[in-house]
Amino acid sequence: MSTEIKVPTLGESVSEATIGQWFKKVGDHVEQDETLVELETDKVTVEVPAPAAGVLQEIVVKEGETVEVGALIGTIGEGEGAGDTASSEATERPSGKANEAAASSGSGGYGDESQSDTQDSEQGGSKSEAKGGASLTKVVVPSAGESVTEATVGTIFKKVGDTVAVDEALLELETDKAAQEVPSPVAGVIRELAVSEGDEVKVGALLMKIEDGASGGSSRDGSGSAVANRSPEGANQNSDAPARGDKGGEAEGSSRPPAPSARKMMAENDMSADKVTGSGRDGQILKGDVLEAVSRAAPSSPQETPKAAPQRAASAPDESAREERVKMTRLRQTIAKRLKSAQDTAAMLTTFNEVDMTATMEMRKKYKDLFDKKHGVKLGFMGFFTKAVCHALKEIPAVNAEIDGNEIVYKNFCNIGMAVGTDKGLVVPVIKDADRMTIAEVEKELGRLARLARDGKLGVSDMQGGTFTITNGGVYGSLMSTPILNAPQSGILGMHKIQERPMAIGGQVVIRPMMYLALSYDHRIVDGKEAVTFLVRVKESLEDPERLILDL
Structure with a gap:
């Protein structure tokens, strides 16, 4: 039996924090109320004590990563621990943000996920499985609050075969409250998409599978035969999206790739990252930065003006100029x-x-x-x-x-x-x-x-x-x-x-x-x-x- 370590309430106006320092490592023995980790917010630094005595079994969120209030950041198991020597059975789970922490193993598409899958995924957005010698991480719908139980799949930024980095945005989910991007919990290659744009999914449903540490191409099973990149029928392949193996044209001097909306706009305008100055965190290029660069370039470079948006499919061929039918967003x-x-x-x-x-x-x-x-x-x-x-x-x-x-x-x-x-x-x-x-x-x-x-x-x-x-x-x-x-x-x-x-x-x-x-x-x-x-x-x-x- 394990005890969960979660981010405590940090005040009405504080909704997230950054992991400052872990004072214990996996396998260490901890006493109840002993300080485990330090959280940093924009207002104060908070120490999180151990909710129970035992062994630090798992660290879900690493130092420097951002977590939301209530997110799972680690677990404590029973036992005496091994002092400075980490337990051979304890593992440190790769993770991005806390609400993408791994859940317990399982299988199947989002329509037949086991009950334990759903319960565990409410604390995070991924889980791992081993398949044919390759480690696959499942990305599932994260919990978005007590009153939110389902969401609609918005824009899918990646397709099967794309390389992704840790915390890189994979797709966007729309709820009746707001829209949120789901980042990648691991670095690797997308091997399967389980949803397409417009699908309605419940918390814990499977979104996609990522092969940990892969660098593109198809994976191979234990017998050496190629495992084809596959996607359920109708899943969005996003064929117009630029290749992401090189982090999508990461701006020089920036440690983060451009935001998905910025990347899409750069591709539409044939604009490289070196022509845009990023104003986001760590110099990340945002959509507003691209808009500003496009407006600056417009007078002297007519070829770099925004391209016309592609026309939507008409309700009927003979009414293409008279009306269009668009599904209402959940919001x-x-x-x-x-x-x-x-x-x-x-x-x-x-x-x-x-x-x-x-x-x-x-x-x-x-x-x-x-x-x-x-x-x-x-x-x-x-x-x-x-x-x-x-x-x-x-x-x-x-x-x-x-x-x-x-x-x-x-x-x-x-x-x-x-x-x-x-x-x-x-x-x-x-x-x-x-x-x-x-x-x-x-x-x-x-x-x-x-x-x-x-x-x-x-x-x-x-x-x-x-x-x-x-x-x-x-x-x-x-x-x-x-x-x-x-x-x-x-x-x-x-x-x-x-x-x-x-x-x-x-x-x-x-x-x-x-x-x-x-x-x-x-x-x-x-x-x-x-x-x-x-x-x-x-x-x-x-x-x-x-x-x-x-x-x-």
């Missing part, structure tokens, strides 16, 4: 269900007001340079709106509540969701405890979440726990709208375009920068008086921002 299906459910469930109503943005804009203009210099972040409008909303929620708690059966749950904290539009759909990352933050802290956290949203790297924890939502249609030019509630919340504030309009002030007509505000609310909880009062309080705080400082 888009979930958005549609949630929005329709909110309409069907809540007694939704919208009330409007308008706010004179003169005072807020003048304060922002006066202090934006000093603010940026001191806090290292630009002063935008969202910091003001977030604080104004938190101030109003404290006065009108019904707008910060939700219905649970026959009870109303009032929240004594403000977790503000910020609706962000991405190329894959609408996501709502949450600023936790925004009422306890300064405007600078709100702007920093919003910037961090917005970057994760654009890069498709938002975690499930980043989008959970919201009590109220703000959506800003003004960035797209919207003058007025009626936003839909983000269930089970009872309120959502819609911001809109700031537009100069003639206003009657003190008996005179003056031009002022005005913005329409819209509050959609659940009339089952919030009365009209409360909704209007809430919106007026937001308006007052923005027209006289000193009220926020004085808590008036």
Whole structure:
């Protein structure tokens, strides 16, 4: 019987850490609560103690690798250990990130994986098997959170026969929460693909098999006969993808190959890695770097402009110019269900007001340079709106509540969701405890979440726990709208375009920068008086921002 060693909770805003140092090696005896490993986050260094006494049986994640909270990093077995001499039976498992750690051995395609396969794979994304003298590692669907049990296969970046490096992206999985790339747990050659793009798979299902340490070509069984590279019928072969045996044109001076999306765009534009400056970790080339290089090269090198995207297959030959049929992504299906459910469930109503943005804009203009210099972040409008909303929620708690059966749950904290539009759909990352933050802290956290949203790297924890939502249609030019509630919340504030309009002030007509505000609310909880009062309080705080400082 073995005891699992997992990454502990590291705080609300910390979702991953880096293995700093292992203080024990495989085979060493450990006492309960004895320090095993050191984890490094962007905020603090944490020591992980042994959950039980025994022998360090397995190290799943090596030093320098990144792990997520809750991921398996090692196991402790029973026994006295061998001191400084590693047990001959204990093995150190090759691994990339923790959620790609190996699971127990098994066989078969993803449709007939054993129950133990599924249970073990929920702690990781691979497992090994020996076949014909070659060591094959199974890559399976990793666990993506307690509420996520299945995913849709998105882009497959590799094909059978491709050489892959440790942690190199193999394919993309789409869930109803977000999209995530599955990296390779080992270096080797892909020998089998068990899925194709668009397939729906459950956690623990087989995705592909990789021959450990191979360098291309076909593998051979024990008798010396060639084992053909095989793929289930219909599996995506990605024949247009460039060969990856040379790490796909790794940029000079970079220790990481280009990101899959960047690699694809480079191939489409006949652009080599030496023409692109990577801005990612360890100099990795990202999609934005390629876009920037393409835009720079466009005036002088017409041949390097982006090629036209290939046309999709039409629904019918005679309607090719009239319509096309595209399957909805899992994320888009979930958005549609949630929005329709909110309409069907809540007694939704919208009330409007308008706010004179003169005072807020003048304060922002006066202090934006000093603010940026001191806090290292630009002063935008969202910091003001977030604080104004938190101030109003404290006065009108019904707008910060939700219905649970026959009870109303009032929240004594403000977790503000910020609706962000991405190329894959609408996501709502949450600023936790925004009422306890300064405007600078709100702007920093919003910037961090917005970057994760654009890069498709938002975690499930980043989008959970919201009590109220703000959506800003003004960035797209919207003058007025009626936003839909983000269930089970009872309120959502819609911001809109700031537009100069003639206003009657003190008996005179003056031009002022005005913005329409819209509050959609659940009339089952919030009365009209409360909704209007809430919106007026937001308006007052923005027209006289000193009220926020004085808590008036």
